[in-house]
Amino acid sequence: MSQREMIFVLIHAQLCAACRERLIASPETVLASHALTEEEKKTLGQLKAADFLTPERLVQAAAVSTAELAEYANHPVVRLRHL
Ligand SMILES: [Zn+2]
Numbered sequence: 001m002s003q004r005e006m007i008f009v010l011i012h013a014q015l016c017a018a019c020r021e022r023l024i025a026s027p028e029t030v031l032a033s034h035a036l037t038e039e040e041k042k043t044l045g046q047l048k049a050a051d052f053l054t055p056e057r058l059v060q061a062a063a064v065s066t067a068e069l070a071e072y073a074n075h076p077v078v079r080l081r082h083l
Contacts, residue, residue, distance in 0.1 A: 006040045007068050011078045014052055019083040024049055030083050 009031070013020040023030045027045035036044070043062055051061035059066050072078055 003036065003040060004072065005035050006044065006062075007064060007072050008075070008078050008081075009034060009036070009044055009083060010058065010062055010064065011069060011073055011075075012081065012083055013047075014055075014058060015079065016082065020049070020052055023047070023083060034083070 009023075013023050019030070023044070024047065027041070027047075031041045031044055047058075047061055051057050055066065055069060059069060
């Protein structure tokens with residue numbers, strides 16, 4: 001079970017091209033302000049643009065469950081808070 005914060009970062013990066021590009025280009029800078037474990041930062045830092053192409057690929061690359069992504073997909077914080 002992943003932390004909610006990690007799921008928020010994943011879903012926002014999926015929805016928002018600007019944040020996704022920043023995350024891929026400089027993960028350490030983008031993730032520094034988020035309450036994530038070192039392991040979560042490592043996982044998120046390894047994501048590539050191709051991993052965001054489909055929800056299935058993202059789930060696999062980030063080692064989260066489809067249910068976890070779906071649970072927060074429509075959460076207002078996910079949509080409104082940029083990374
Ligand atoms: Zn954003």
